[in-house]
Amino acid sequence: MPEGHSIHRLALAFRELFGGQRLAVSSPQGRFADGAALLDGQVLRATEAHGKQLFLGLAPGDDAGALPERWLRIHLGLYGSWTFAGDATFTGDHAIGAPRRRVGEEERALEGGDGKEAGQEPAAWEPPAPRGAVRARILGEHGVADLTGPTACEVITGEEKSAVHERLGPDPLREDGDGEAFVAAVRARRRTVGELLMDQSILAGVGNIYRAEALFRARVHPRRLGKNVPAARLREIWDDLVVLMRDGVETGRIVTVRAEHQGRQPDTEAQRWYVYHRSRQPCLVCGASVSEAEMQARRVFWCPRCQRAPRQ
Template identity: 55%
Template sequence: MPEGHSIHRLAAAFDELLAGQRIDVSSPQGRFADGARVLNGRRYEGSEAYGKHLFQHFDDLVLHTHLGLYGSWTFDGDASFVAPHAIGAPRRRIGESEELAGEITPTDVWAPPEPRGQVRVRLATNHGIADLTGPNQCRVLSAPETLAVTSRLGPDPLRADADPERFITRARQLRRPIGELVMDQAVISGPGNIYRAEALFIAGIHPWRPGNRVSIARLRTLWDVLAEHMKNGVETGSIVTTSEGEQERFYVYQRAGLPCLVCTTPIVLEEMAARKLYRCPRCQR
């Protein structure tokens, strides 16, 4: 599943490609036919990412999508429609790096390609298309319904309106392990398994420590680490958490049994809430 930085990159791509235009909206697969009819011909006002959710504004209505494990947006267009080939899944990844098939090849003669696979939604202009396949969620919302969704989410470190105190206060109220809380989108929005492992290591926090036993100062450090590295992910399209000069991209993620880059203790692999958990038994307390 794409982590939160990928959704923010996706929102920026859509804003650059579609903002201010009237969009032809269709559902080649047919499963979103009613929603497509409602949105078709409306003006695309802009995109908003919140955690792993994308909200695309069409006048007074919103196309809400969540890619989940298998969702993907794929782009194609002419020379004036410059976008990454795909953002999301399925495609092979190393960690959470965006290994794209390459930029769209500029061409002066272009026609919309036939839909490939089960395309739930196609957004089209005269110059390009964006196809959505395999999303976990895809629906049309009103402004109040959109607010109802975002109000259930924890603060997103990548948003200008994020309040870290909400995360700190909520984490301090719960006895669940902090490693679970960082993955709970109702506590904090956006981080996935890679950011969870790496941020807890950098902050020196043991992932099994209950949230209510992590100090306010350490929770604030954890928030700052997440915000910094997720912003780097937005800028670069990949997750690299190690210091400059390190050959490894990650300190602990996918390094089970290998020596810690800081203390040389072998990295431990465990399971937490049905997800793989990586930690250093010496550096994280």
């Protein structure tokens, strides 16, 4: 499942590639036909991300200041993805390097283009035929975005969108992200901090990689109860996530290993992550073997020496 930085990258990509354009919206698969009909022919006026939720706001008129009347809400879940294609002008100058194919944990630059020669007008571009079970297709002036396999794909009102935000916890990547609300929510609960960091009502946007890495960098064991983690340590985790996830938005990659610890082991993942997906490999800081267990049907990783287990 893509983590929160990827969804923010998607919001930026849609704004850059389709913002202000009248869009053709369809559902080649047919499962989103009614929703597509409500949005077809409208103009993209806003894009927004909160945690793992993507919102595309559309309005019917050409008034650039018009507020969206309907929102397309997307949650990619475990299997969802967006695929982009377009002509030679379907590129972006943003630092995230949009557009991308398969925007997720690993992203690839957009393929294709029309082979335009210097000084020539681009040839007429035709969108490719949908590949696979495309739930929603968004077609703009110079490119297309296809959505496959999402957990959620629905048209909602502004009030319904507000209700979704109310259910979500603070997002480290949003301007309204409230670190103190995160600290208070964790310390008010007797659940483990490893569970709480993955609870989207407590902290929006963090997935398995950021959870494992943020806890390691803060030297907090994932099985420690939230109420027993000092507020100062939780603020450290929040501040660290703000930096790490912003870097993820800029680069499209999750890299959490500090410069002084890179290169200590030959495996590729050791250049990027301290403990995630590195069970039984040596810790990059102390050399102990990285541990792995299951927590709420997800794998959790930690160093038993750097992250001391809580007392029973």
